[in-house]
Amino acid sequence: MTDLSQPGLPGALPDKRQVAASFSRAAASYDSVAALQRAVGLNLLERLPGGMTASSWLDLGSGTGYFSRALAERYPLSSGIALDLAEGMLQHARALGGARQHVAGDAERLPLRDGCVDLVFSSLAVQWCSQFSSVLSEAARVLRPGGVLAFSSLCVGTLEELRASWQAVDGGVHVNRFRLFEDYQRLTAASDLEVLALQRQAHVLHYAQVRDLTHELKALGAHNLNPGRPTGLTGRARMHGLLQAYEHYREPQGLPATYQVVYGVLRKPDPSGH
Ligand SMILES: C[S@@+](CC[C@H](N)C(=O)[O-])C[C@H]1O[C@@H](n2cnc3c(N)ncnc32)[C@H](O)[C@@H]1O
Numbered sequence: 001m002t003d004l005s006q007p008g009l010p011g012a013l014p015d016k017r018q019v020a021a022s023f024s025r026a027a028a029s030y031d032s033v034a035a036l037q038r039a040v041g042l043n044l045l046e047r048l049p050g051g052m053t054a055s056s057w058l059d060l061g062s063g064t065g066y067f068s069r070a071l072a073e074r075y076p077l078s079s080g081i082a083l084d085l086a087e088g089m090l091q092h093a094r095a096l097g098g099a100r101q102h103v104a105g106d107a108e109r110l111p112l113r114d115g116c117v118d119l120v121f122s123s124l125a126v127q128w129c130s131q132f133s134s135v136l137s138e139a140a141r142v143l144r145p146g147g148v149l150a151f152s153s154l155c156v157g158t159l160e161e162l163r164a165s166w167q168a169v170d171g172g173v174h175v176n177r178f179r180l181f182e183d184y185q186r187l188t189a190a191s192d193l194e195v196l197a198l199q200r201q202a203h204v205l206h207y208a209q210v211r212d213l214t215h216e217l218k219a220l221g222a223h224n225l226n227p228g229r230p231t232g233l234t235g236r237a238r239m240h241g242l243l244q245a246y247e248h249y250r251e252p253q254g255l256p257a258t259y260q261v262v263y264g265v266l267r268k269p270d271p272s273g274h
């Protein structure tokens with residue numbers, strides 16, 4: 001079982017303050033490099049139950065607020081909350097509009113009252129949460145009966161080419177850890193929400209050079225922050241080793257970087273049957 005929760009252990013996720021600081025620093029560059037994040041969020045919007053209306057919604061891990069603005073357009077009379085751990089992201093989002101409220105908070109401990117929203121939408125944020133079971137129970141708590149949680153996340157297999165290439169060079173942890181897809185299956189099935197759909201889909205991006213990928217991860221704020229990551233300068237010989245190892249994956253379109261994306265749509269049961 002991976003709930004990725006023990007700080008300092010190899011399976012652990014980074015400290016939340018580091019995650020917040022990294023995304024705050026990335027707020028200005030994020031939108032220019034977020035092509036995959038756009039595509040995934042749009043796919044998630046398409047997966048919302050047909051005919052669904054939402055008078056209130058929560059964009060969980062809202063980042064620069066791109067999908068808060070999409071939700072405000074989709075549900076014109078609604079009132080939305082954009083919530084993020086990173087103050088820098090919230091400042092950026094506030095200036096661009098979309099949500100009525102911008103709230104600093106943690107998906108694992110929402111500073112919101114019970115039953116206050118019809119929809120929790122969360123794209124590519126909860127892979128940063130060590131306790132996905134807490135995210136699910138908090139979403140269930142803040143949803144009204146009959147309300148929907150739609151999330152996308154990343155699972156094991158993401159950035160596998162980069163991980164394996166570093167592994168061949170020095171055996172170190174250079175890529176963020178991800179939960180197994182089976183853990184998403186198990187944790188959603190054990191939640192208080194009804195699973196309407198849960199799927200995994202691979203998205204493959206291509207880069208001319210490894211550096212293009214690593215620079216992009218940094219501009220997104222999503223570079224490796226794991227405990228146990230190597231610190232200090234990346235030596236020239238090790239970098240050369242990495243480039244050589246990654247070349248084994250080269251395809252006609254360039255160097256592939258695979259993202260294994262999880263899409264989930266869940267509903268809070270409504271005892272009144274509506
Ligand atoms: C890759 S960005 C995605 C942003 C946006 N949803 C999008 O699709 O463009 C991930 C966001 O999740 C936020 N985040 C990470 N951990 C979080 C947590 N525990 N609670 C709330 N937000 C979190 C980060 O600060 C960052 O803004």
